[in-house]
Amino acid sequence: MKIIDWFNNIQKKESAVTRAMTLWLPAGQGVSSKTDYASLAQEGFTQNSVVFSCIKEIASASAGVPWVLFQQLPGGERREMSQHPLLDLIARPNPLQGKFEFVESLVCHLYLSGNTYMESVGSLNGVGLPQELYVLRPDRMKVIPDAIHYVAGYEYTVSGQKVEFPRDQILHLKLFNPLDDWYGLSPVQVAALAIDKLNSGDKWNASLLQNAAVPSGALTCKQRLTDDQFDRLKTEMRRQIQGVSNAREPLLLEQDLEWKELGISPKDMDWIEGLKMSALQVAQVFNVPPELVGLGPATYQNRKEARKALYTEVVCPFLNRLRDGLNNWLVPAFGENLFLDYDKDGIEALSEDQEALWNRVNQSEFLTVNEKRRMVGFDDVSGGDTISFNRQSNSGSESS
DSSP states (O other), X not given: OOHHHHHHXXXXXXXXXXXHHHTTSOTTOOBOOSSOHHHHHIIIIISOXXXXXXXXXXXXXXXXXXXXXXXXXXXXXXXXXXXXXXXXXXXXXXXXBOHHHHHHHHHHHHHHHSEEXXXXXXXXXXXXXXXXXXXXXXXXXXXXXXXXXXXXXXXXXXXXXXXXXXXXXXXXEEXXXXXXXXXXXXXXXXXXXXXXXXXXXXXHHHHHHHHTOSOOEEEEOSSOOXXXXXXXXXXXXXXXXXXXXXXXXXXXXXXXXXXXXXXXXXXXXXXXXXXXXXXXXXXXXXXXXXXXXXSSOOOXXXXXXXXXXHIIIXXXXXXXXXXXXXXHHTGGGGOSSEEEEEOGGGOGGGHHHHHHHHHHHHTOTTSBHHHHHHHTTOOOOTTOSSBOOOHHXXXXXXXX
């Protein structure tokens, strides 16, 4: 098939590629996700402190960023709107959640499963403004493919009860997945091996603490013990030293019994270093600086730079994804020429960089007003295509 024909099919919403992906499905049949969300959430979030810390850092930072709404004016300028029903909806998405908890839930689902779903409630068949927004669990959602529109809708299942949603009522955000056409790739799935090693190490250490509570060692005896003596010795060992309350208690030995402590071998040291490396691998998958999750030297300056890196490399890309999704899906219901964006200037961790950018732009005398405005995120203004010289520097050069 020629490239031009392929683009024509896309414009007609009759993509041959989409039809090929859906031919093997019965009409209206949903496509299930191949990942086990329950295992990802349980072993990767509720039982692993590194994954929990990484996701909470991203979620809390993203939820705290303010949002602004602009109206596109005829001359190409944008006017910020301080009051609007859309801003009220963002501030209170539903009666049970505020903006912070709502965005936090979106982020946690996205970085656990690779998918997050938002439901719009209030408008019927495109008539009326959306009144509420809800975050839906990704493990209960199923995508219903369509040969023409790619996605026909969604199916939500709870306790055997199924609810179908039209595709315009659901916003589906997903992370890139090279092997799935409808579902995103979970970062927890990518880091599964490192997470399993960390969980196994934690369980081993907990078992060691509960069963011995003292350094590993061995009882040696010059003569062979009878079965009764051996069983009695094990019982006494458990009674005297097992459990945290008996830690470092003196051990009374009889006859020729001798206690020998066993130190940590180089092989054990390699195992401990392996656990540290696994923790760093998990942080690397989530792109969270190790200093923020207790894996690196946490001086004030290090945490400051790490916080800046978190916003620049993780939070802002997620907010870009959410902004584009809301502007394509939700904002048009509230009117034309509206644009929803997050306030990057309101991020305290990036305030120094923003201030440095403003100063650098303000001192650039070879740029036009509109070029300067574009660099700091503002729209062009009429008459702004002329170069504005810095009067202070000019007057200083004249006086000299």
